[in-house]
Amino acid sequence: MHNLVYLIGRLSEDPVVKEYDDGKSMLTINLAVQRSFKNEDGIYEVDFIRCILWNGIASHTSEYCKKGDLVGVKGRIQTRSYEDNDEKKYITEVIVDKVSFLASKKEEV
Numbered sequence: 001m002h003n004l005v006y007l008i009g010r011l012s013e014d015p016v017v018k019e020y021d022d023g024k025s026m027l028t029i030n031l032a033v034q035r036s037f038k039n040e041d042g043i044y045e046v047d048f049i050r051c052i053l054w055n056g057i058a059s060h061t062s063e064y065c066k067k068g069d070l071v072g073v074k075g076r077i078q079t080r081s082y083e084d085n086d087e088k089k090y091i092t093e094v095i096v097d098k099v100s101f102l103a104s105k106k107e108e109v
Helices: 055-064
Strands: 005-011 025-038 044-054 070-084 087-103
Touching: 005 044, 005 087, 025 055, 044 055, 044 070, 055 087
Parallel strands: 044 087
Antiparallel strands: 005 025, 005 070, 025 044, 070 087
């Protein structure tokens, strides 16, 4: 069995790291990944994929990246569930092992 995912997309918001009392840090990003085909209206749709980064990767990504930057991530898919008002909710996310900073979004002049 093998659980490995590679994604290339743009950050949908500025990254902000959460610091925990035990010294760990976590960053949650949504990566906007364009589909490789157009829909019936001739538009490329986009999937927003939740990614979790921990410790050093989290702080480096927060320090060097901002909304709109193009990044590549390597990681694994994880699913989890929680209860909300007696209803079970499921989340699928990517736990990131590596981030590659590919390009900054061009600033409008």
